[in-house]
Amino acid sequence: MAAFLAALLGGCTPAPARLICPPLVQYSPQEQAALAAELRAHPDLREVPVFLADYGNERAECRALDTKKTKH
Numbered sequence: 319m320a321a322f323l324a325a326l327l328g329g330c331t332p333a334p335a336r337l338i339c340p341p342l343v344q345y346s347p348q349e350q351a352a353l354a355a356e357l358r359a360h361p362d363l364r365e366v367p368v369f370l371a372d373y374g375n376e377r378a379e380c381r382a383l384d385t386k387k388t389k390h
Contacts, residue, residue, distance in 0.1 A: 339380035 345353075357367060 339383055342377055
């Protein structure tokens with residue numbers, strides 16, 4: 319009986335994981351320029367640009383996932 323159950327369960331494959339990103343906030347070119355100007359005005363900020371770069375990478379990954387989702 320155990321061998322029979324193992325054979326049945328061995329054929330099961332897990333469903334592929336679906337990654338879901340939250341909707342991305344859209345920033346206008348003016349908002350992006352204002353942020354860049356603020357960062358340039360405060361060169362003593364060291365961690366903020368690092369966090370913003372990470373945030374930008376996450377946004378790019380979410381956009382890539384959304385593109386893959388719409389292609390299927």
